[in-house]
Amino acid sequence: MENQEKKIEILKKILDESNYTVVIGGSGMMEECGYKGIKTPERAYEIERRYGISPEDIFTSVFYNNRTAQFFEFYRNEMLMNPPEPTESAYAAAKMEQAGKLQCIIDGNIFEQPQRGGCRNVIPLHGSIYRNACPHCRKTYSMEYVRDSGKIPRCEDCGRVIRPGVMFFGEMMDSTLMSEATRQIESAEVLLLLGTSMDSDVFSKYVKYFDGGKLVIIHKNHHDLDEKADLVILDEPKNVLSKLGY
Numbered sequence: 001m002e003n004q005e006k007k008i009e010i011l012k013k014i015l016d017e018s019n020y021t022v023v024i025g026g027s028g029m030m031e032e033c034g035y036k037g038i039k040t041p042e043r044a045y046e047i048e049r050r051y052g053i054s055p056e057d058i059f060t061s062v063f064y065n066n067r068t069a070q071f072f073e074f075y076r077n078e079m080l081m082n083p084p085e086p087t088e089s090a091y092a093a094a095k096m097e098q099a100g101k102l103q104c105i106i107d108g109n110i111f112e113q114p115q116r117g118g119c120r121n122v123i124p125l126h127g128s129i130y131r132n133a134c135p136h137c138r139k140t141y142s143m144e145y146v147r148d149s150g151k152i153p154r155c156e157d158c159g160r161v162i163r164p165g166v167m168f169f170g171e172m173m174d175s176t177l178m179s180e181a182t183r184q185i186e187s188a189e190v191l192l193l194l195g196t197s198m199d200s201d202v203f204s205k206y207v208k209y210f211d212g213g214k215l216v217i218i219h220k221n222h223h224d225l226d227e228k229a230d231l232v233i234l235d236e237p238k239n240v241l242s243k244l245g246y
Contacts, residue, residue, distance in 0.1 A: 004233070004235065007231060007233050008233070008240060008243050008244065010231055011216060011231060011233065011240070011244070012244050012245070014190055014214050014216065014230075014231065015096070015101050015102075015190065015244070016101070018101070018189045018190040018213070018214070019189055020103050020187055020188050020189045020190070020212075021096075021101060021102050021103055021188060021189065021190040021191075021192060022102075022103060022104045022105075022106065022184050022185055022187070022188040022190070022191055022192070023093065023102060023104070023105045023106065023192045023193075023194055024105075024106045024108070024185075024191065024192070024193050024194065024196060024203050024206065024207075025089075025105060025106070025107045025108060025109065025113075025114065025194045025195060025196070026108050026109075026193070026194065026195040026196025026197075026200055026202070026203065026219075027108065027109065027195060027196065028194065028195020028196060028219050028220060028236070028237065029087070029089060029107075029109060029113060029194060029195040029237065030084050030109055030111065030113075030195075031195065031220075032087050032089065032195065032220075032236040032237060032238050033084045033085060033086075033087045034084075035083075035084035035111075038055040038059065038078060038079070039055060039056070043055075044056075047074070047078060051070070051073075051074055055074075055078075056169055058070075058071060058074045059074075059075075059168055059169050060168050060169050060170055061168045061170070061171060064163075064164075064168065068152050068161055069151045069152055072146075072149075072151060072152055072153065073151070075146075075164060076146070076147055079110075079129060080129060080143060080146065080147040081147070083111045083129060083143075084111050084113065085113075085116075086113045086114070086116045086117035087113070087117075087238045088238040088241065088242045089113075089117075089194065089236075089237045089238040089241050089242075090113045090114050090116065090117025090118070090119065091117045091118060091242075092238070092241035092242045092244065092246070093105060093114055093117065093119050093241060094114075094117050094118030094119045094120075095118075095246040096241070096244070096246045097118075097119055097120060097121065098118075098246075099246040101246055102119075103121065103184075103187075103188075104121045104122075104123065104184045105119055105121065105122045105123070106122075106123045106125060106181045106184065106185070106203075106206070107122050107123065107124050107125065108125050108126060108196070108202050108203065109126070110124070110126050110127055110128055110129050110166045110167075111128070111129060112124070112128050112129075112130050123177055123180055123181050123184065124177070125167075125173060125174075125177055125178075125181060125202070126166060126167040126173075127164075127165045127166040127167045127174075128165050128166065129143050129146075129164065129165070129166060130142065130143045130165070131165035132145070132146050132153075132162050132163065132164050132165045133162065133163055133165065134155035134157070134158060134160050134162055134163070135160060135161075135163045136155065136158050136160040137155060137157050137158045137160070139155055139156070139157055139158075141153070141155075141162050145162075146162060146164065181206055182206060182209050185206055185207070185209045185210050186209050186210070186211065188210060188212045189212040189213050189214070190212060190213060190214045190215075190216065191207070191210045191212060191214075191215050191216070192216045192218070193207070193215070193216065193217045193218070193219070193229075194218050194219070194237040194241075195218075195219050195220075195236075195237055196219060197217065197219060197223040197225060197226070198217070198223070198225040198226070198228060198229070199223060199224070199225050214230045214231065215228070215229045215230050215231075216229060216230060216231045216232075216233075217229045217231070217232045217233070218232075218233045218235065218237045218240050218241075219234070219237070220234065220235065220236055221234070222234060
């Protein structure tokens with residue numbers, strides 16, 4: 001515990017001395033509130049047992065286009081009914097932002113936890129369940145409209161199937177968001193990885209653009225590349241950020 005408190009003191013000093021801090025938030029930010037992603041082994045097995053097909057095959061544009069009713073049954077039940085709530089991490093990050101200690105959050109999740117916790121400058125790399133649109137007329141729809149619709153949510157104006165505002169498996173990431181995320185990381189003096197690691201499939205290609213002063217990792221489990229960071233705290237981010245005192 002004493003070592004943990006010392007590390008938190010070091011982290012606060014790093015943040016206080018930084019003029020530009022960027023956070024990358026990974027799947028651990030969902031896990032710390034008890035939410036298991038659809039690709040975690042136990043949940044993937046349960047989904048395949050329930051729907052007769054793996055989540056990697058269901059959560060695709062091909063399935064959305066060709067088996068639309070079954071896609072929305074899965075999407076509604078597995079992703080919209082009980083989205084994870086913001087944890088103390090999101091509220092602490094908002095306080096950091098308000099105090100001028102955090103300039104940007106690059107979020108790899110689709111549930112807008114940072115935004116719902118009060119953060120303003122967030123890059124949602126994989127989109128959001130809360131932002132949906134008609135692909136034809138571009139009319140926007142809330143998560144609740146999609147969740148509470150019939151089998152297939154359709155546009156009220158033109159009748160087309162509404163497109164969820166999330167990135168499906170296998171899709172190309174939005175180039176504008178990728179460019180902005182890269183620019184933010186290149187600008188950072190401190191890069192703070194929360195609930196993810198340097199060898200993450202999603203974030204490893206972004207971390208390589210960091211050329212700032214301090215790289216800090218806060219996640220629950222040790223990873224081999226942790227030794228490349230300037231500071232590593234093995235804990236859930238909510239237990240650390242809430243103690244910074246901003």
